[in-house]
Amino acid sequence: MNTVIFRTIAPYLSALMMVFSIFVLLRGHNEPGGGFIGGLIAVSAFAIYGIACGVAAVRRSMVVHPMSLAGIGLFIAVLSVLPSYLFGQPPMTSQWLIFDFLGSELKLSTPLVFDIGVYLVVVGAITSIALSLEERDVD
C-alpha cells in the first residue's frame, strides 16, 4: 500500500481534501454539507496523510494536540450560545450579520460559528483516536 506514488500524491491529496472540507463546512447552510460532514472529510485527509507519511508528520502539521482542537471546538460552539443574552433573547437565538462584501452578499451568523465548533470537535476527537491507534507504544 505504501508505494512511492501514494507517498508522493498523499500530501497534495490531503491538502486538497482539507480545502474541500472547509468548502463543505462553509456551504453547509444552503447546500449539502456542514460541520459534521466537513469534519469527517478533514479526518479522512489526516488519515491519508498519516498512512502515507507517518503519525509524526500529521502531529507536526496539526501544531496543537488534536484533543485540544476538539476542546477549542466545543468552547467555540458554547460561546456561540452567548450573544443572544446580550439582546435579552432566549439562549441560542441565532444572530445574523448580513452585509455587502466586494459586491456579493455575505452572511455571518452565530450558527456558522457553532458549525465551525462542530467541525473542530469532530476533527479533533476522531483524528486523535485514529492517530493514537496508528502509533505504537510511543508517546
Added chain:
Amino acid sequence: MPFSGVEATFWAMLAPFVAAVLAPMLTQKLKHNAAWVLAAVPALIFVHFLSLVSSVAAGQTHTLGLEWVPTYGVTFSIYLDGLSTLFALLISGIGAFVVLYAGGYLKGHPQQGRFFSFLFLFMGSMLGVVLADNLITLFIFWELTSITSFLLIGFDNLRTASRRSAVQALVVTGSGGMALLAGFLLIGMAGGSMEMSEILASGDVLRDSGLYGAIFILVCLGAFTKSAQFPFHFWLPNAMEAPTPVSAYLHSATMVKAGVYLLMRLNPVLGDTALWTTVLPIFGGLTLLAGVIIGIRQTDLKLMLAYTTVASLGLLVMLTGASNTVAIKGAVLYLVAHSLFKGSLFMMAGTIDHEAGTRDITKLGGLRNAMPITFAAAVLAALSMAGLPPFLGFIAKEILYDGAYGTVGSGYLISLAALCGNILMFALAAAVALKPFMGEKVETPKHAHEGPILLWAGPITLAVSGLLLGLFAAHAGYFFINPMVSAVDGGTYGKELYLIPKHLNMALLMSVLTIALGIFAYLRIDTLRELVGRALTAIGWGPDRGFDQLMDGLVITSDKFIRTVQTGSMVTYMRACFIAVALMLFVPMMTTGNWPTFEGFQNLTFYEWAFVILAVIGLYAVITAKNRVTGIVSLGITGFSVAVIYTLFGAPDLSLTQFMVETLSVVILALVMTRLDLKPKDVRSKEDRVIDGVIAGSVGLGFAMLLMSVVSLPFDATLPEFFTQFSYSIAHGRNLVNVILVDFRGFDTIGEIAVVMVAGLAVLALIRVRAKKAQPKPEVEVMKEVAE
C-alpha cells in the same frame, strides 16, 4: 440589591463564598494575620442579622425569593424568622472567632489559605441551610455542608486516620442526605408546596396525610445522621481528626446542629404526634446516655468534648421530641448555651494541645499559672456547661428540667434521662476545665505558655457571652429566645425569662441533685472511667466497627460482582450487548403483536434493486472473507451501497456522511485490528460461529423490522412542514438538515459534540493504559505509600 435591610441577606449569603475565593490570596500576602481581615466577613454578616433582630422579635417574618429553576419549582428563597435568625447569628458570630482562632492555630501551615477557603465555604453552606425557604435549596446547602465537612475533616490528608474519618462522615451524613431528599419530595407532594414558609402555614395537612409515616422516617434519617444520633453517633468523635478550629465550629456549634434545626423547623407541621413524641425522645435519650457514658471513659480532651456534644445533641432531640412549649424553650436555650460554651471549650482544648503538646488529660496539670486567660475561659465555659448560676447554661437547665418533667405521659422517663445525662455532663465539664489547670505542675512535651491573642480571643469572648446572656436573661429572652421558641412551637410565645427561679419547684430540686451528684461523680471520675472502659471492652463491638464491616462487605460484594459480570472476555461482552439489543427489538413486537408489513418493496426500480443486491454481496464477502482485513474492507462495500441508496432517495447530506463514516470506520477498524494482536484468520469453533451467526442475524432482522414498522406508521408532517416553511425565512438557510443541526435543534447538537469529545477522550485514555503500565508510578501513589 441594597446593602442594608432584609434584602441585604442575599449579600450576607454570598459573602462567605466570595471570602472563600479571596482567602488563599490574602493568606499568601498577610500570612496568618489574614485572619483579622477575613474575620470581618462573618462579623459583618453577624451585624446584618443583629440589625434584623428587633423586627423579628416583634413577631415579623420575612420571605425573599429569586427564581432559580422555575420549571421544577426550585427558587432561591430565604425565610427569616426567630429560628433562622438565631441560627444565623450563631453561625456568623462563632464563625468570626473561629476564623481568628484558625489564624493562630494553623500559623505557618503551608495550606492555611486553603483551610480558610474550606472554612468559608462551609460557613456559606451552613447559612444557606438555616436561611433557605425552598426545600430543594435547603437540601443543596445541606449536602454542601457534608461535602465541606469532608474536606475539613480530611484536611490533614496524608494521615490514614483523617482520611478514614472524612470518608466516614461523608458516607453517614451523605446517605442521610439522600433520605432527606426523598423526605422533602414527599413533603412537597403531600403539602403541595416546596416553600418552607407555605408548608409551615399549612397546619395539619402533613400530619393527616397518608405519607406522614414515610416523611417522618426519612426526615429523621436525615436529621439523625447529621446530628450524630444513636446509632449514627460514631462519625462525630472520629471527626475530631480535623484541626481544632473545625471541631470547634462544625462539630460542636454549627453543622451537627443542622439536624436539630431541621427537627425544630418541622416541629410545627410534623410534631406532636404519637410517632414523634415516642421515637425522638427514645433516640435522643439513648444518644444522651451513650454520649456521656462513653465520654467518661475518654482521656483525650477533644474526645471528651466530642462525646458530650453527642450527648447534648441527644438532649436537644429528646426535648424537641417532647413537643411541649416549655421543653422546646429549654431546648432553644440549651442550644444557644451549648454553642457558646462548647465552641469555647473546644478552642481551649486546642490551645492546650498547641501550647503544651498534648491533650491527654492524664498528662496535663498545673497549667493555671502558665495559661491564665485560657484557664479563665475554660472555667467560665465549664460553669455554663455544668449549669451553675448565673450562666445561660443554668437557665437552660432549669427550663429544660421543667419541660421534661411536665411532658405528658413520659415525663418521668425523660426527666430521669435528662438528670443522669446532666450529672455526668457536670462531671465531664469539671474534668475538662479543672484537670489540665489545677494540681501539681506536670511536665508536658512542650514548654507550656499562654498562646497569642488569636488563640484566646475566641474562647474568652464566647465564654463571657454565656455569662452576659445569663445575667441579662430578660433581654436575651425577648430578643433571641422567645422569637425562636415561637417559630419552633408554631405559635407566639411571650413568657419572660428569669435568672433567679421564682419559686421552689421540681426543676430546682433536680438542679440541686445534678450539682451534688455531679461533684460526687467528678471526684470519682477515675474509677468511673475504669468501670466504663471495662464494660465497653466486654461488649467489644460498636457502630464504628460496624461501619468498617459494612464498608468491607460493600467492597467484597462489589469485587465479587465485578468478577462475575466483568470477565474480561470481549466475546462475552459483545454477545451480551447484542442479545440485549435483539431482545429490545423483538420483545415489544411480540407482546403487542404489531408485526410490520412488507408492502414498500414492490415500488423499487431496477437500479435501486441493483444496489440492494450489491449490499448483500458485500455481506457475503464479509462472511466468506479469507482473513480479517479482507473482511473489514468488504464491509465497506455494503456501507457504500447503502450510501448510494440514500442518494437515490434524495438525502445527499446523509449519504455524504455515510460515505465518510464508512471510509473512516474501515480505516479505524483496520488500525484497531493491528493493535489487538489477533490471528489473521477467524479461529472460532463451529458452535461459536452458529451462535454468533444467530445473534447477528436476529439483530439485523430486528432492526429491519423495526424500521419497517416505523415507516408504515401514518406520517405526521407537522415538523417537516414547519422546518420547510421557516428554514429560509427564520434561519436563512436552504439546507434543512444543517439548519436543524445548528439552529432549530442546536442545543441537542451541543450535547452530541460534547459526547463525541468525551468519547474521544475515553478512547484515548483506553489506548494509553497499556503504554502507561511500563512507566514508573505516578507521584500520588508514591506519596500515599510514604504516608502509610
